[in-house]
Amino acid sequence: MFKKTLARLSWVDIFLRVLQLVAAIVIVYGLVTTFTTARYSSEQWATLAFAGLAQGSIYALIALGYTLVYGILLMINFAHGEIYMAGAFSTVFLAMYFDRNGFLASNPLVAIIVLILFSAAISSGIAILLERIAYRPLRNAPRLIPLITAIGASFLLQYTFRGLFGSQFRSYPEVSILRGTWTILGFNVPIVQPVVFLAAVSLMITLYWYVERTKAGRAMRAVSEDKAVARLMGVDIDKVIVSTFALGGALAGAAGVFNGLFRPQGVFFLMGFFPGIKAFTAAVLGGIGNIPGAMFGGLLLGLIESLGPNAVLEGLGIPAANQLKDAIAFTVLVLILIFRPQGIFGERLAEKKA
Template identity: 50%
Template sequence: MSQRFKDIDYIDLLLWLFRAVIIIIVIWGTVAKIFLGRGNAYTADDWIDFFVSGLSQGSLYALIALGYTLVYGVLFMINFAHGDFFMSGTMTATVFVALPLSASGFLDEHPIIGMLAIMLTAMLISIGVAVLTERVAYRPLRRAPRLVPLITAIGASFFWQYFFRGLYGSSLVPFPELAVLQGKYNLFGIEILKTRAVVVVASVVMLVGLYFFVMRTKTGKAIRAVAEDKDVAALMGIDVDRTIAITFATGAAMAGAAGVLYGLVFRQVHFFMGFVPGIKAFTAAV
């Protein structure tokens, strides 16, 4: 009997109890709101709006979470600076591309070309910041105890936050609105904001593209091989350092694209914008 109690993982038990309590609270609150009429009851349109809003924001978090998952799968480290890769590309693309294109009127006249230019810039900047961080901060510590890269990642996050604060200031930077994305789509009688629809569609396209990249390309197979066993992958002729750098770049590209979509939805960016989405995406990844 005593041995059975010793085998119980009390931390897991506590976590499962905590999850159960949260689920019960959410279910009870929902039932009370819908059926018991407590408070101001939500209408069907309200619930549809909640669903679409959650779907669009969840799509953004999914794109960011992929970076955490890719890096952890290859290096078994949590890259807490990933949210700042998301921020760096978005801030730079907004200041140097989006706002000038909007001021000149090009963004409204050629919205597709303009948005592609903004997104490409954000992705390239995010990739550059990610690859530089991997090369300078993470690669020298690859064989260090696991706590060391974790602390380094937190330090890198602070560094990039205040580096870009020094570049762009601490004020909110407005993200330009696209005239073509004003208003709503009517889908089977359901009205959906155009920005949210674009976010969901763009996210799905990028997620599918990433799946084919990882599963069907030679580089993707190399990433999976390195994630499985670095030493064996090196013996098979795979450049491990290059593959890890590509992994960082891939995750950062998704984060940069997510940052532009974030700007479309929330219409403002700032140097601290990567922290909260980064934490939420990390939670989703875990």
């Protein structure tokens, strides 16, 4: 019996090992051909890398929401992408208003901070509502049920916002002080990219400090370790869970405004789907439930996604590789989950059974 189990397991292992090897060979081959043919200059690579970092920091902010909720409820909040959309979509109207009355031009810094706060408030409000209405009653249900509820919530939010704000695309106004370029390490970089990156990273550091150093953060970690014991220690579990959703929502809302600064176009009711999935990928990449992991995973995914099509796919001779950009994130997700489901930093998954 034992021998049989062993033989059977190793069969799957062999298959996975071969798959791993093939994936590695393909990636290395693509990289080698690209760099030996020297298709792009280092200037071009740097442009892609900086854009990737800015995009990655946005993914990281959204990924934190997944990770925070997962850390506490062991639940994937499938509707988190829609929470991001809610903030970004609602705030675009305020931004347009600020642009019309000149506030954005006269006081850009104040205006942007107001926008971020507004977006964070909307997103975290939606997240709290969602938790209260859809998730709280299902806290002890079998795992499939909250997941399906989350899928339902995702559609509900998408089409509610479509009903509210219409189905046309909107765009954030251009901010004059973010126009132009800086020279970093000898490369010309659009100002908005490092600004978004730095702002996002400082938010993440604040979050890290909050979770690690404050009393509320300690309560959060306690609930994530063991709910029953935390309750005995006098932690109000419901309050901690609500504040976790609120915090994750606020970060997603901020990410919505950063995204609007970085890529002003394309604000509409379905804008949350891809960032949501990609941020989830980022969270898994870093190890879900792990806060620094989500930050790192987000940045890494941003880089992979921005460099990947040119660095790997073109080397493999695939035409119009940028069309496959969205597929890259999914491929990374699949590969990570197959080969290292605990992610780069995570170890908790193995204990708690995905």
